[in-house]
Amino acid sequence: MQAAILDAIHNRRSIREFTGEPVRGEQLHEIVTAGIWAPSGLNHQPWRFKLVVEAPTRAALAGQTTYGHVILAAPALIAVYLDGEASYDPVKDHQAAGACIQNMLLAIEALGLGGVWLGQILKNKAQVNQILELPDRFELMAVVAVGHPRHREQRSTRKPLAHFLL
Ligand SMILES: Cc1cc2nc3c(=O)[nH]c(=O)nc-3n(C[C@H](O)[C@H](O)[C@H](O)COP(=O)(O)O)c2cc1C
Numbered sequence: 001m002q003a004a005i006l007d008a009i010h011n012r013r014s015i016r017e018f019t020g021e022p023v024r025g026e027q028l029h030e031i032v033t034a035g036i037w038a039p040s041g042l043n044h045q046p047w048r049f050k051l052v053v054e055a056p057t058r059a060a061l062a063g064q065t066t067y068g069h070v071i072l073a074a075p076a077l078i079a080v081y082l083d084g085e086a087s088y089d090p091v092k093d094h095q096a097a098g099a100c101i102q103n104m105l106l107a108i109e110a111l112g113l114g115g116v117w118l119g120q121i122l123k124n125k126a127q128v129n130q131i132l133e134l135p136d137r138f139e140l141m142a143v144v145a146v147g148h149p150r151h152r153e154q155r156s157t158r159k160p161l162a163h164f165l166l
Helices: 002-011 025-036 055-062 068-073 090-110 120-131
Strands: 047-052 076-083 114-118 138-147
Touching: 002 090, 025 047, 025 076, 025 090, 047 055, 047 090, 055 068, 055 120, 068 114, 068 138, 076 090, 090 114, 090 138, 120 138
Parallel strands: none
Antiparallel strands: 047 076, 076 138, 114 138
């Protein structure tokens, strides 16, 4: 089990090209369930999610980011929010959202699907809320695009470990 988690951590790549095959509703629920099992300060669970599979809504969201082509290609989107009215500590709630999103990316990898954390769209988060008909109290953290990878040739790099050790 430990090796499987490490494999997922190391093998996961950001996937931006997808086949047209839909993602099943139960798969989306499994991904979000992995997200909600992330740690959060005081187990506050500040995250909220909007699942988007409808083509017109995806098209509208695509207009809000320079990564619109990724959104259009993905059959499913998970918009991750913090509920401002449920916040107890902004820094810790934002940290928890990051842990939640990473859990979801690892679940996507474990399910044989592909996904990418889209943050550039945050520059238009007010418009995203309008499109998704969500009030201002919900603060967009990211949109995770999910689908079946068109290929698995993505490569990424990291600086050597020594660069980060102080
Ligand atoms: C906070 C954050 C915001 C990101 N925003 C975008 C984005 O808007 N568009 C995109 O294509 N990838 C985005 N990414 C994915 C990164 O580009 C990617 O994780 C990085 O290049 C490393 O590649 P890897 O995920 O394949 O290891 C984002 C990742 C994070 C953590």
